[in-house]
Each structure stands twice: as structure tokens, then as C-alpha cells.
Amino acid sequence: MLLPAEKELRAVLARFAAARFNHDLQPTGSSSRELEDTSYTLCVMTGTRSVNQALLAADALLQQLRVNRSTTATTPQFLAA
Numbered sequence: 139m140l141l142p143a144e145k146e147l148r149a150v151l152a153r154f155a156a157a158r159f160n161h162d163l164q165p166t167g168s169s170s171r172e173l174e175d176t177s178y179t180l181c182v183m184t185g186t187r188s189v190n191q192a193l194l195a196a197d198a199l200l201q202q203l204r205v206n207r208s209t210t211a212t213t214p215q216f217l218a219a
Contacts, residue, residue: 142183144203150180151196154189 142150154176161169177189184195 141199144200147183147196147199150176150183154180 157173157176161173180189180192180196181187184192186192186195
């Protein structure tokens with residue numbers, strides 16, 4: 139599975155949160171479609187079949203990216219001559 143870029147994953151998570159908030163606050167046909175669209179996109183990006191699984195997978199992916207970033211920052215980089 140290809141891992142989504144951190145920036146894209148965070149953007150979809152933000153869109154999902156906004157869609158969820160808007161739909162819960164004032165449900166309309168438009169808010170329902172936006173919530174369905176962002177839920178589907180989140181599931182596709184994380185390779186899951188439900189929003190709950192997608193949110194858990196997104197958290198795990200973001201944690202993995204944080205660990206990779208901190209490991210790379212602390213590992214000395216040597217250039218081959």
C-alpha cells in the first residue's frame with residue numbers, strides 16, 4: 139500500500155472534522171454529501187472500510203511519520219565520496 143503524504147492526510151482529516159462538525163450542527167443534504175465524500179476519501183487514503191478504522195489508521199500513520207522524522211533528524215547523514 140502506498141502511504142499518503144502527511145500534508146494530504148492532515149488536509150483530509152481537517153476536511154472530515156469540518157464536515158462532521160457542520161453536519162452535526164445543521165444536517166442538510168449538502169452537509170451529508172460532504173461528510174460521505176470526506177469519509178470515503180479518508181477510507182481510501184488509509185486502506186480501510188470504515189471511518190473508525192480510517193481514523194485509527196490515520197493516527198498510526200501520523201505517528202509513524204513522526205517517528206521516521208525524528209529518527210532521520212537524529213541520525214548523522216554521511217555523503218559518499
